[in-house]
Amino acid sequence: MRTFGSLLVRGLIVGLFAGLLAGTFAYVMGEPRVDAAIAIEEAGAAHTHDHGNSAEPAAEEKPLVSREGQKAGLFLATSLYGVALGGMFAVGFTLLRRRLRTGNDAYAALGLAAAGFVGIVLVPFLKYPPNPPAVGNPDTITRRTVTYLLTLVIGLLAVWAGVAASRWAARYGELARLGGGVIAFLVTIVAAYLILPRINEVPETFPATLLWQFRFASLGTQATLWLLLGFGYAATVDDRRLTRQKVVAA
Structure with a gap:
């Protein structure tokens, strides 16, 4: 054992x-x-600097860890x-x-x-x-983090709902068991997707x-x-x- x-x-x-x-x-x-x-x-950033105003630009911040690191x-x-x-x-x-x-x-x-x-x-x-x-607004990072964590929790709940519905429907046969699980999973996900806000911060100029x-x-x-x-x-x-x-x- x-x-x-x-x-x-x-x-x-x-x-x-x-x-x-x-x-x-x-x-x-x-x-x-x-x-x-x-x-x-x-x-x-370089393009913005070249076409910016005459004010002295702030010193460029170096990353704490290099790309090699x-x-x-x-x-x-x-x-x-x-x-x-x-x-x-x-x-x-x-x-x-x-x-x-x-x-x-x-x-x-x-x-x-x-x-x-x-x-x-x-x-x-x-x-x-x-x-x-280069994609994403730093001011919305908290909102994006919270909504992502919500989808993670909802994803686990959807899996649980699908399993629970599948076991409940098993009394009506194998097809009902499969269909019940899939429907419960999809209903949970679709409802959550419709409720949660849509976030799209990809610039139009960024290569798709x-x-x-x-x-x-x-x-x-x-x-x-x-x-x-x-x-x-x-x-x-x-x-x-x-x-x-x-x-x-x-």
Whole structure:
């Protein structure tokens, strides 16, 4: 019988490797887009200075961390995030395992990872997709942060509503179970999207291709993290794999 400590250690280790590989994806696919966005921002600032008034401009503020330092710190950030997420995933798996109603721990881990990705990543992304540097008004950062956190909570509630409705409708058959879960999930999301404010601070001059390349790189980083976390953790708790090992040992 697996102890909580064993499940937690597995989650931390899997989360570490998932974070490292997600950081690699972000470095290859996302950082070039960040560099391009920063170049656009700097070019816009230089243009404004050249066409500004005669008043003496304020001294240019240097970033606290250079771009080289930011790129090096990317792997540390994604690794730490992966470890933290892996720990929380292990806790969630321990608490919800018996409620997931699957005959195998690996399937339970995959289902939990899929639900987490949809609720924590995909739902907020569709309403408030991330923006690269040079996009966004600094004066609205608090508002944007609050609304994003609200969508995250709503995403988790929508997943819970879908699961609850699916179990309630299961008495009427498999089709009703599937339909009930999907409808409850979509109704919750659509209602939340209609209530929450629309925020669009992308300048008309910002390249649309670069914007969506950055956004999909961000989504791809999260997808890589959750995919590896789900399959990695499922591999460590696979009952069939453990059974085969016992048979071979015997």
